[in-house]
Amino acid sequence: MATTPWRGFSAPLGGGGRHSLYGPPPWSFEGYSTSVFLVFDPAAVADLLPPPLKLVGDPVCRLSLHDLVCDYGLGERFVQENPDQAQFGEAVLGFMVEGGGLVGQWCPFLWCSSDAEFAVGRELYGWQQKLGEMCLSRPPLRRDWRPGDKISAILSRGRRSVFDFAIVLERAGDVPPIVDGLRLFPDQAKANNHFTETVLHDLTEHTIVRRLAVSSMIDTAVSKLWSGQATVNVHAPELTFLGGARVLGARWHELSWKKPWPYKVVRTTSTAA
Numbered sequence: 468m469a470t471t472p473w474r475g476f477s478a479p480l481g482g483g484g485r486h487s488l489y490g491p492p493p494w495s496f497e498g499y500s501t502s503v504f505l506v507f508d509p510a511a512v513a514d515l516l517p518p519p520l521k522l523v524g525d526p527v528c529r530l531s532l533h534d535l536v537c538d539y540g541l542g543e544r545f546v547q548e549n550p551d552q553a554q555f556g557e558a559v560l561g562f563m564v565e566g567g568g569l570v571g572q573w574c575p576f577l578w579c580s581s582d583a584e585f586a587v588g589r590e591l592y593g594w595q596q597k598l599g600e601m602c603l604s605r606p607p608l609r610r611d612w613r614p615g616d617k618i619s620a621i622l623s624r625g626r627r628s629v630f631d632f633a634i635v636l637e638r639a640g641d642v643p644p645i646v647d648g649l650r651l652f653p654d655q656a657k658a659n660n661h662f663t664e665t666v667l668h669d670l671t672e673h674t675i676v677r678r679l680a681v682s683s684m685i686d687t688a689v690s691k692l693w694s695g696q697a698t699v700n701v702h703a704p705e706l707t708f709l710g711g712a713r714v715l716g717a718r719w720h721e722l723s724w725k726k727p728w729p730y731k732v733v734r735t736t737s738t739a740a
Contacts, residue, residue: 476540477586489583490540492591493685497723498535499603501620503632503697504642504651504715505530511708512562515575517664517679519734520566525649527715529561529572530630530699532620533722534603539583555581556601558622558629560706563652564662567733569681571660576705578622578629592729593665593680599624612636612693618719628702630709634717637695642716651715659683663729673740680729687724694718 474484476491507528516522536553538546546553558578564571578599579585588594604618618634642651652658660681667676697717701709 477590488539489587490542492540493725493727494540494587495538495543495723495725496535498533498721499605499719500531500533500722501603501618501632501634501717501719502529502531503634503699503717504528504646505699505709505712506649506715507562507712508708512575516562516564516573517677517734518566520564520573520662520679522562523565523570524563527563527649527651528709529559529652530632530709531561532556532558532601532603532622532632534605537581537584539587552581552583555579555584556599556603557584558599558601558620563658566662566679567681567731569660569731569733571662571681572658573662578624590665592682592726593663593678595664597624599629606691611691612639612719614638614695624703630699630701630703630706632697632699632717634697634719635695636693636719639693641692641720642694642718646715649715659687662733668740669737674737675740676735676737678732679734681731681733682727682729684724685727688722690721692718692720 473480475487477487477489479486505528507526509522509526536546559574560576561572561574564573575595577594577596579596585596585598588596599622601622603620614637616636621631622629660683662681664677664679695717697714
């Protein structure tokens, strides 16, 4: 008796291929994005960087929260038919680093509210994902933002607050590239490199394999930029080094992009479990 082959891209596989939690790259994203730019102490984050990554540029990090939609590699119809799965929130802490002859972003902490985003982030790419709950102010439906409008971003994990920030909008347009002599972000080509590290376990050899890779987002589009000043409150213990950090500026914008396969492996190591 013939059996139906299992299909799909991720666990759980099935006969029709639609049991998979997520599909293959590229993944398509779109939504709203907010970021605050903070001055940090480089010594306080040294142990958050896997070798050979090293901090580069001015000591400015990015704390972001997004309200997004993603097709998880399953196509546009999946988004239309499954709003409960396609809509999610994401929060990110990012630093500019260099390693393997490249400059890009390293995000030691990420939070998301979707099981597929959580799984693929850790299993395939190596993003440092944790589950979290987040809320972000939406833009008005019948008018554009105005100077003086306030955008609030709130992140919690379980029943504990992680961080929150509030932006008071000042003008349409982006934040200045340099504030008080500090560069907020490098050129877009460098900022679009993203370092991630998967941690895999060999169940028979009892070893841990760590693989540091680099990917770049494609078809990125940013629109309707607004900027202003922000206040930030940090609550989680792992973020205490940001408590009282100086805020250089903040931005809000609409955003869309596609996430392809990583294009380079920078370093692979194997150690005893």
